Amino acid sequence: MSTVDLNAKIPNNVDLFQDKRLLRALEQWQPNYLSWWKDMGPADFQEKDVWLRTAISVDAEGWANFDYVKMPDYRWGIFLADPLPDRRIGFGDAMGEPAWTVVPGEHRNTLRRLIVTQGDTEPASVEQQRLLGHSAPSLYDLRNLFQVNVEEGRHLWAMVYLLHSYFGRDGREEAEELLLRRSGNPDKPRILGAFNQPIDNWLDFFMFTMFTDRDGKYQLLALAESGFEPLARTTRFMLTEEAHHMFVGESGVERVVERTAELMKLDPNGDARAQGGIDLGTLQKFLNLWFALSLDLFGGEISSNAASYFAAGLKGRAKEETYEEHRALDQSYRMSVLADGAVVEQDVPLRNAMNEVLRDAYVEDCARGVERWNKRLAEAGLGERLSLPSKRFHRHIGIYADMPFDDEGRLLTRGDFEARKGDYLPTEADREYVRSLMKPVREPGKIAQWLGRPARGIKGLPFEYEYVRLD
Ligand SMILES: [Fe+2]
Numbered sequence: 339m340s341t342v343d344l345n346a347k348i349p350n351n352v353d354l355f356q357d358k359r360l361l362r363a364l365e366q367w368q369p370n371y372l373s374w375w376k377d378m379g380p381a382d383f384q385e386k387d388v389w390l391r392t393a394i395s396v397d398a399e400g401w402a403n404f405d406y407v408k409m410p411d412y413r414w415g416i417f418l419a420d421p422l423p424d425r426r427i428g429f430g431d432a433m434g435e436p437a438w439t440v441v442p443g444e445h446r447n448t449l450r451r452l453i454v455t456q457g458d459t460e461p462a463s464v465e466q467q468r469l470l471g472h473s474a475p476s477l478y479d480l481r482n483l484f485q486v487n488v489e490e491g492r493h494l495w496a497m498v499y500l501l502h503s504y505f506g507r508d509g510r511e512e513a514e515e516l517l518l519r520r521s522g523n524p525d526k527p528r529i530l531g532a533f534n535q536p537i538d539n540w541l542d543f544f545m546f547t548m549f550t551d552r553d554g555k556y557q558l559l560a561l562a563e564s565g566f567e568p569l570a571r572t573t574r575f576m577l578t579e580e581a582h583h584m585f586v587g588e589s590g591v592e593r594v595v596e597r598t599a600e601l602m603k604l605d606p607n608g609d610a611r612a613q614g615g616i617d618l619g620t621l622q623k624f625l626n627l628w629f630a631l632s633l634d635l636f637g638g639e640i641s642s643n644a645a646s647y648f649a650a651g652l653k654g655r656a657k658e659e660t661y662e663e664h665r666a667l668d669q670s671y672r673m674s675v676l677a678d679g680a681v682v683e684q685d686v687p688l689r690n691a692m693n694e695v696l697r698d699a700y701v702e703d704c705a706r707g708v709e710r711w712n713k714r715l716a717e718a719g720l721g722e723r724l725s726l727p728s729k730r731f732h733r734h735i736g737i738y739a740d741m742p743f744d745d746e747g748r749l750l751t752r753g754d755f756e757a758r759k760g761d762y763l764p765t766e767a768d769r770e771y772v773r774s775l776m777k778p779v780r781e782p783g784k785i786a787q788w789l790g791r792p793a794r795g796i797k798g799l800p801f802e803y804e805y806v807r808l809d
């Protein structure tokens with residue numbers, strides 16, 4: 339196994355000291371990164387000790403060390419999963435050929451675009467979540483937010499390493515640009531839609547880490563199959579960090595559901611809001627919004643770009659090894675499409691359907707999470723259930739973009755949709771209500787009224803632990 343040089347100015351397991359030019363380029367980028375973190379990272383908690391995990395190896399077990407760290411001192415570094423011996427390209431036209439250790443000239447621009455698009459999401463989410471520390475519902479949650487934030491920062495490092503190492507001057511310019519775009523800024527927005535949405539409350543945050551970080555998981559799974567070996571190895575290690583982000587989202591919503599159920603039972607009219615909680619209707623609307631925004635991140639249903647990424651061996655399917663056939667020629671994928679304004683089932687050539695294949699795997703994973711939340715409702719003796727809306731609902735990309743489908747996937751008239759929109763998506767009043775609940779709770783062991791306690795704390799510690807030292 340490769341060893342991690344933790345004492346280097348830039349911790350890494352890629353023998354950075356051997357490549358002086360690369361080292362110099364990254365060391366020049368480092369202060370710019372830190373000044374971005376200072377400006378756009380979590381507001382106001384930079385001097386506090388946070389109980390954070392830091393990568394110290396890429397071993398599947400025990401890769402992380404837990405300790406109090408001030409966020410700007412976090413050891414952001416470059417960690418690639420160890421190479422697999424004699425790795426071959428696992429899909430597409432070049433299937434069976436040795437994986438590339440340098441960028442193939444003909445795929446240079448496409449690969450750079452894939453890496454930049456992935457890289458852009460990482461700082462974007464930090465920017466979106468920048469003010470959430472002010473309203474954290476507990477110290478445990480505050481710590482989880484910061485853990486996610488520093489790791490998204492590290493994911494940016496992961497992509498910048500690839501740009502600096504393999505794309506010369508273009509790569510260095512792209513690395514600078516990654517620090518210049520700003521989430522939600524009309525003049526220099528982040529590249530993808532969901533990463534320009536404001537996240538000003540913890541319900542948005544939990545839904546984002548459940549649904550949008552999970553899109554990240556599926557993009558990383560697809561890139562982990564890449565024939566470009568450094569990208570595959572980088573994303574494989576990122577996936578181990580990503581798992582925690584989705585845990586924060588899935589267990590976060592689960593704890594809202596548990597608390598809501600408790601409050602409903604407490605209230606004579608079953609009204610969670612009357613008890614200072616978040617009602618299931620509001621939860622469902624936030625779920626609808628973030629699920630739809632995240633579906634867009636997979637791109638168009640029928641896509642010649644996706645087909646060419648697959649053909650070229652750049653981006654595979656999640657867990658490609660579980661498929662029997664890896665060229666995806668002469669095969670088709672059954673999906674619903676629009677024909678003359680009606681939804682019909684159709685067979686689409688498989689390579690052109692790769693976005694939809696990945697999206698469907700994602701939807702299945704999301705459904706498992708919702709199932710888990712519903713179990714909590716059932717255990718509480720409640721009949722209500724949460725559900726995923728139709729994949730056609732509230733889309734902005736692909737064949738259903740900007741069409742007035744309702745949450746069950748029925749096409750409404752635009753007028754009907756507008757009239758009912760507030761039944762499906764958070765209204766300004768819903769948002770205002772949720773915001774009104776966002777009062778910080780900063781005493782160890784205490785938690786906000788609208789949220790349940792986690793079953794356990796971090797790494798064997800109790801929930802009551804002082805995960806962030808505020809004084
Ligand atoms: Fe990430």
Ligand SMILES: [Fe+2]
Pocket residue numbers: 490551554580583
């Ligand atoms: Fe993430």
